[in-house]
Amino acid sequence: MQRWISKYIKSLTLKKRIVFLFTVVVFIPFLVTTIVSYNAIYSILENKLEENVQSNLKQVELTLDHLLDNLNQTSQQFVYPGNLAIKLEEYLTTDDVTRTITLENEIKNELVYSSHSNSVAGLTTYIAEDGTILFRNLPIKDSSPLENLPVLDEYRNVTYYGPHLSNNNLQTHYVLSLLREVNLPNEEQSVYIYIETNFNFIQRILEVDQISKNSFYLLLDDKDRVTFSELNSLFPVNYHFDITDQGEESGLINGYYWFMKTNKEGWSIVSLIAQNDYNEEKNKWIVQMLVLAVIFGLLSIIISWLIWVMVYKPIRNFEAEIKAITTNNFQYVSLPSNIPEYDDLLEKFHLMKTEISDLIQEIEIKEKKRADLEIEKLMHQINPHFLMNTLDTVRWLAVLNNQDEINRVVSSLNKLLYYNLKRQGKASTIAEELESLNEYCKLQEIRYQFTYNVEINVDPELLETTVPRFILQPIVENAIYHGLDDDGRIDVEVNQKNNHISISIHDNGIGFSESEKKEILECGRGKNRNGVGIGMNYVKRMLESHYKDQAHMKIISGKQGGTTIIISIPLNRNY
Template identity: 45%
Template sequence: MNTDHVRKSRIERISLKNRILFLFSAVALIPFLFSCYLSYRTINSILTTKLQSGIQNNLKQVTLSLENTLSNLNHVSQQLAFEGSIGKQLEQLMIADQPYDRSDLTDQIKYQLNLIAFTNPNIGLSMYYFRDDGIYLFETMGVKDSFDPDKLPIMASYYGITYFGPHISNDRFNDQYVLSALRKVDLPERDDAYIYSESSFKLTQSILDLDGISKNTAHLILDNHGRVSYSELEDVFPENTTFSVPDDTSLAVSTSGIASGYYWYRQYSNQGWSVVSLVSKADYNQEKNHWMMQMFLLTLLFAAVSLAIGWLLWKMVYRPLSQFHREMKQMLNSNFNVVDANSRIPEFEMLLTQFGRMKAHIARLYSEVELKEKRRADLEIEKLLYQINPHFLMNTLD
């Protein structure tokens, strides 16, 4: 009982000004905050769906382009291998003894290589490589002295052919990233012969730039075993390391997740390797954070405007109330002078006008009572005078 009384007394002690400000702020902010919450849920769902679907679609394009590039490398390497015509000419060259025959076969092989390079503009450096001797023949472009297939990042490996992930081209005059393939050439006389082919560096760069959803999107290319063969974030996901995910997520079946502060999305190829797109949490949430900051600033603006309007409303009410209070104090001090009611609010002007009329009426009644009392006093004096006069005459006569 006491608690209810104390609570009630506290509520009753809240001033009209604070009540107006509180109620006006609540009426203005509660619908706005509710609208912000619904908008956030909707926009968050739209942005997440849009971003994820966009990244997945771009990943599919990147994967498809890489598959086509590797397929093209496979096709070209097959033409240059023993099963093709050039491979047979290479075999004849290896066993030819006559200088004329060797020269003629060399010209034929160069012609075939130039024809293949012309009809496949997406193919860059191509050559025959003999691993045991460390030499190469019929290179279509200049080869760097540091060329070593054993140091290239393996992207996928199958029987007879190995694909290497994006790496710096071995073309002497290019330092761009390319894809490459190393296919074994079955020569009766040599067991260490290979055909090495690279993709065009412009093609590889355009493939990796397909992902236009986020300017800060990075890529990983994983081999068949989940090892990173190419990384655009060497400091976070180094090459030749296994791409790891949280323990409660199976990498073999997962296509998205969070690792090392990045959202990742994975697209598998038909050949077993996969491409991973990485977006940092800051970039991923950038648009949502921007929207939340706008909503926060709008909330502050709404709160400031609500308080300002509440204050103006209080001033509109407080001024007539103060005038009404002054009128009451003047009446208590027997000051019945009527002041013009000018509150600019019709309701208060009417109240003050009625109060002024009441003061005037009370002043008139007060004057009438005062006049009546004065007249009564005068009559009493006259009555006493009339009573005194006869006695005064009798005494005088005596």
Template identity: 40%
Template sequence: MKTLLHMLKGPRSLKNKLIAVLLSSTLIPLALVGAISYYTIYSILEHKIEDGIRSNLSQTAQSLDTSLNNLKFVSQQLSLDGSVGQNLSEYLTTADLYKKKLRRDQIVDELNLISFSNPNLGMVCYATPNDRRVLFPNYCPASGLDLSGLPEFDNYADNRGFAYFGPYNSLGATGQKVLSIARKVQIEDNILYIYIETSVEDLFGDREAAGGSLLVVDHTGSITYAGSKSFTVGSKFRADSPQQDDYLFTEASKQGWSLVSVIPKAEYNREIDQWLLRFFVLGASSLGVSVLFAWMIWRTVYRPLRSLNREIVLISKSNFLSPVTFTDVKEFDFLLMRFQDMRTRIRELLREVREKEKRKAAMEVEKLMYQINPHFTHNTLDTIRWLARMEGHDEIDRLVSTLNRVLYYNLGKGKIATIADEIGALGHYVTLQQIRYNFQFDVRIDTHPRVRDALIPRFILQPLVENALYHGGMADDGVIRVTIDLDGDGRVVITVTDNGAGMDDAAINRLMALDNQPAEDGRGAKAGMGIGINYVRRMIDFQFGGRAEFRIESGIGRGTAIRMRIPYERKEPDNDERADRG
């Protein structure tokens, strides 16, 4: 299933994988740092902005409270308790015109001094409520002074003999936004009001110029001033229902009135949005740099890969002589050097293969000749056998037939046979040797029936018997015993013994040496001694490895015993054999 999914998806290029890895290594840390930074910076900026708004609002409320207290203090100076009030009382009660003029000048001077010492004050005057006449104004009012039409700032103060109005445009010539106080003064039968204005342009104007607006709410919850179009003067203010696009911050005073700062959400989030914009610009720049690095790394890797691909294409075209183009990258140059060594080795191997093919062709021809020669030999022997039979030479006929069977069996050396086949071929060989030699000897074969179908390399028993005949010092009445049986471990035990002259340990060691060379030595060893033994040992080592044993036991005058132990492996019967057994 996994392989099928991989095949459906298809292999991805190194370039895409490299870009994916670099983008992941950039985006994941950037996303984590960005998320942590966002929540951290957002919290910091939010607290900073909120604290700044509340601090500014608190300062505005304190300044406004200070302005109201200043109005109250100045009004007390103008009341009957102050020097100005006393001069005003004499001015209104005296009938002496000279004294009236003196008191008037003193009042004007003191009012000018008060105005000079309080630069935030606007128009300062006395007013009569009935005829709206203005007395001693420092600024000429645009019209008669009508206090009934002024917006109340806080009518709670009216119970104490004075009231605050505003904010509104000054009644004097300045036209600024002002707060005012009207304090009632009664001099005998005359009722006057002290009217004093103070500018709040700096308080409200600067605040609204900073991106927000102000509301003034009196102690009853009514809006007395609205710098935002979302609110209406005279309506009730509800802090629990802010406008959709505004944030509201409230600062209450001890006198009962409240200031409300109205901040548009866009303005409130402006600094946060600027930070997000900078972060996104930084993230996009980082992403662009990562893509650039990915492209540079890809270029660094792609050129060496292209050189490797070129070498592979040259090898596919059997071009092994072109020079290798190095890349000046240590790791890839090392690979190219190894690739060059591999190409040299392939060229040498191809040359060796061509030489082996030539030798193989020659061996095929030689093998064919070897196949032709035995075939010719068998045909010739058959011709001799038929001529002998036609002439009535039965002994020659039997000899040639036996020789032909021995040759046919021996030409298959190295192949697998059964012990029964090997014993049959050994019988033909012994027959030939009894005709050849001029002394009598006997070969006795004792094979247990249960091992007759055991597998054994072909041409194993004959060299052992031949070694006993040629090199064992056999004489008349010599006996060679061949015993084949199973031992207690279930292995096939083959023992070949003779009653010949035997041999000493030195001769045994020479026979057991795998590099034994057939040569005449100084002690009279016969030429060719050990070739058959060497063949047998090599064949069982090749066929069974360490599972086989081979040893020689002999002594001078005691004969020789050669013993082999090989694994018991049976030949499986074919269909014809199963049918015969059935």
């Protein structure tokens, strides 16, 4: 897997790498910020919504509790020993018809008056134990059994109902109601007072929730049975509201978040909020984050594309320049990219291209010159061969005519020319150098018509040692030009000393002055004595070329006469 990823990354183009890296740089901080923000906002919204719902539940619970307390206080006006209850007790026990009619009118009027003077109370009625309606202040339904009403709570012989539809046949609103015994002292049957709340109260209480337009309320008795439901499809009346973990005040059930507030009397009020509505704020925030993510994504792609264009254009310029060089088109010049760094690099590339062009032209000129020199060399080789062949013919003519002197001169000259021409540019052995030196001395002896002695003493083990060509003849030539006569003598010694070859050439000529020695050792700045310094300069340059600073040449001479030149070169030097 790791190998595949590495291979894939290496195969990515520069454009894809720029887009990928820029996207990562943009989205990682954005993603981290989004996650942190989501957790924070989720917690804030969760707490805010729950606090608001609990606060509203608390307000509704207090309002309902206050309403029930008001009903209870109102009902106390209608029980014994209240004035109205005393009249009721007299009404039920008197046999005086006139008094009965008077009491009946008084009780009715006081019931009507109480409903108008008390904003809490609605329908108010006295009910006998068998369900007979004794007195009422408002019209009542013909069939309204109290046992069918949902019991909210029972406390000290007081039963609280509701919310339920009003028993007033002129109304269709939900109300709370109360039923309590009047406690008449002399009645064999119990009489009860039944009071309903004004319907407007219930409507106002259940509309106080401002959290969600789609919230619903449930009222539970002390056994968690539903006594009132605004969502009958899921939580009908008498439905047992199952709370798995007792003591919890909120949870999720049937796609609704529920929040509960329990009254001190044991009954509870539950607020139901649809899960979608509850998550509406969070969903809005998520949508906003997604929109921002899309915007950031588009911006990252656009910026990556702009960066790619800025990088790609100079690269294309360089590519065009390189292609032009490969086709020997050194005159091609690309347009500037208006990016200082790239333009500066392109300018340096143009300078390099100019230098390459000049170098190629220089090489072409040198190659042409080298070809011309090769032709000239061939021409020069043709002429010496012709000369050697001609000299060889002269030598044989001299032999045929018994001209020994001519034969000897031509033979030595032919050998010397052959050595110089055939070994041009190559190394030579000490034996070949000594043979060439011997032929040279013969020619010089005949040329100047005087006899001098040349003694050569060489270590036989050094004869096949390679040395630079033509290093002995110029030194001997220098000795001859320095005034040898018939008594002249030249001694040549070649031996080995401390891993070096020592070549010593001594003559008994007139010698050198200090200024002449200095001029020779400093590579012959000028010519002296018919150009003798040129030969010595050649020897010194050959030693420097082949041996660098490992070879040395020393001149020992004085006005008293005689010169010794000592050359020291490394042993076993390969060329």
